[in-house]
Amino acid sequence: MINPTEPEGPQDAGRPANQGRRVAARNRAALIAAAREVFAEQGLDAPLSAVARRAGVGQGSLYRHFADRIALATAVLDENVQHVEQAAAEPGADLASVLGVITWQITRSTAFVDLLRIRGDDEHARALAGRVHTVLSRCLPAGHRLSADDVMLAVAMVSGAVAGPTPQERERRALAAWSLLGVEVGPLRPVETAAEDA
Amino acid sequence: MINPTEPEGPQDAGRPANQGRRVAARNRAALIAAAREVFAEQGLDAPLSAVARRAGVGQGSLYRHFADRIALATAVLDENVQHVEQAAAEPGADLASVLGVITWQITRSTAFVDLLRIRGDDEHARALAGRVHTVLSRCLPAGHRLSADDVMLAVAMVSGAVAGPTPQERERRALAAWSLLGVEVGPLRPVETAAEDA
Numbered sequence: 130m131i132n133p134t135e136p137e138g139p140q141d142a143g144r145p146a147n148q149g150r151r152v153a154a155r156n157r158a159a160l161i162a163a164a165r166e167v168f169a170e171q172g173l174d175a176p177l178s179a180v181a182r183r184a185g186v187g188q189g190s191l192y193r194h195f196a197d198r199i200a201l202a203t204a205v206l207d208e209n210v211q212h213v214e215q216a217a218a219e220p221g222a223d224l225a226s227v228l229g230v231i232t233w234q235i236t237r238s239t240a241f242v243d244l245l246r247i248r249g250d251d252e253h254a255r256a257l258a259g260r261v262h263t264v265l266s267r268c269l270p271a272g273h274r275l276s277a278d279d280v281m282l283a284v285a286m287v288s289g290a291v292a293g294p295t296p297q298e299r300e301r302r303a304l305a306a307w308s309l310l311g312v313e314v315g316p317l318r319p320v321e322t323a324a325e326d327a
Numbered sequence: 328m329i330n331p332t333e334p335e336g337p338q339d340a341g342r343p344a345n346q347g348r349r350v351a352a353r354n355r356a357a358l359i360a361a362a363r364e365v366f367a368e369q370g371l372d373a374p375l376s377a378v379a380r381r382a383g384v385g386q387g388s389l390y391r392h393f394a395d396r397i398a399l400a401t402a403v404l405d406e407n408v409q410h411v412e413q414a415a416a417e418p419g420a421d422l423a424s425v426l427g428v429i430t431w432q433i434t435r436s437t438a439f440v441d442l443l444r445i446r447g448d449d450e451h452a453r454a455l456a457g458r459v460h461t462v463l464s465r466c467l468p469a470g471h472r473l474s475a476d477d478v479m480l481a482v483a484m485v486s487g488a489v490a491g492p493t494p495q496e497r498e499r500r501a502l503a504a505w506s507l508l509g510v511e512v513g514p515l516r517p518v519e520t521a522a523e524d525a
Contacts, residue, residue: 279507282488286504289487290480306484309477309508 157194159184161208164201169237169296173202203253209234210257212320217264224268224280229315231261232307235288236299236317275312283310355392357382359406362399367435367494371400401451407432408455410518415462422466422478427513429459430505433486434497434515473510481508 163184167175177198181191195201216222216230258281266277275283290306293299300317307314361381365373375396379389393399414420414428456479464475473481488504491497498515505512 275507282500282503283507285490286484286488286507289489290484291487292483302480305477305480309473309481309484 153194156184156186156190157204160186160191160194160201161204165205165208165237168202168205173198177201205238206254206257209238210260213261213264215320217268222268223315224265224270224273225313226315227264227268228280228284228307228312229317230320231284232287232300232303232314233317233319235284235291236296236303237319280312283307283312286310351392354382354384354388355402358384358389358392358399359402363403363406363435366400366403371396375399403436404452404455407436408458411459411462413518415466420466421513422463422468422471423511424513425462425466426478426482426505426510427515428518429482430485430498430501430512431515431517433482433489434494434501435517478510481505481510484508 160180163186164180167180167183171179177191178188180201181188184191191201195204212234213227213230217227219226261284262277262281265280269275269277269280287303287306287310291299291303293302303317304314358378361384362378365378365381369377375389376386378399379386382389389399393402410432411425411428415425417424459482460475460479463478467473467475467478485501485504485508489497489501491500501515502512
């Protein structure tokens with residue numbers, strides 16, 4: 130079950146170190162992407178073996194990168210926030226385009242939102258929320274009727290509205306929720322993961 | 328641990344049957360009220376012994392009324408919906424006063440909302456949502472800018488916004504969420520449980 134391209138220990142000693150690091154980084158990225166999909170489909174109780182299988186990575190490799198389910202879910206949320214920051218840095222980015230990315234994440238990460246709730250006022254979660262708050266503050270045009278706090282609350286509200294068996298149904302409800310709030314949202318879209326070894 | 332006022336079996340054979348039923352109904356109501364508080368404070372994983380203790384009822388009695396945790400949580404949700412219907416039937420009731428009751432429940436029943444989410448598209452949950460939809464349809468003044476579907480979505484959105492360690496903090500966020508939606512909400516208040524044996 131161990132992915133033969135992942136360094137496994139002493140037998141890799143002769144391999145160039147940076148090649149090993151590249152493979153490890155690729156496996157880690159694949160595991161995060163797979164976890165996002167599998168948890169979204171099957172909930173937070175999904176077997177981690179399903180995540181490893183979806184990523185095409187061995188279970189031993191999964192546990193080397195992520196000690197447990199919480200560590201894996203946290204990595205997905207970290208990447209979500211990184212993507213929001215990336216989206217805000219794109220040329221022509223504005224509040225609507227950034228909200229489009231956040232809303233796409235909400236419709237794909239309901240399980241992670243539940244996890245955040247279950248963990249409660251965890252310090253790491255607060256730090257992530259703080260980074261999203263900073264991004265939203267920078268995107269808000271001067272004189273906008275909503276404050277950054279309002280938009281953070283609105284994001285939580287849209288998360289609450291998002292339910293349904295398919296991403297399409299969840300997107301429909303998310304857009305209806307933004308519409309009730311009178312907030313314009315750009316296209317719902319993921320952000321491409323930046324190549325880690327470009 | 329068994330509450331001596333609850334009929335336990337053959338030794339109650341000589342007692343008038345309606346007295347036994349009265350005690351059983353009172354215990355059941357106390358268990359539901361205690362479950363609402365304990366689950367809200369400690370989450371859905373709270374030990375059922377804590378619920379029995381809070382209700383002043385024996386654990387044997389708890390399990391006679393409720394086969395498991397889900398049955399108990401479902402009874403709380405059933406009572407919530409009954410209370411919403413009761414609130415809508417009060418003289419002078421309007422959309423704002425009914426939303427005040429629903430919002431009070433949201434701030435006290437976050438754990439139950441999570442349970443509903445976890446159970447997914449359960450038929451019983453859908454039936455309960457249908458009854459709330461009926462109440463809201465009847466309360467909506469003709470020509471209101473929102474439809475009953477919109478108000479149901481708004482309730483889900485407010486649920487998403489409600490987080491925080493204390494009921495006060497959760498109420499503050501719930502009211503901020505309604506305010507973002509531009510929806511007037513009456514005082515947040517519980518509905519008194521109708522006496523079962525008046």
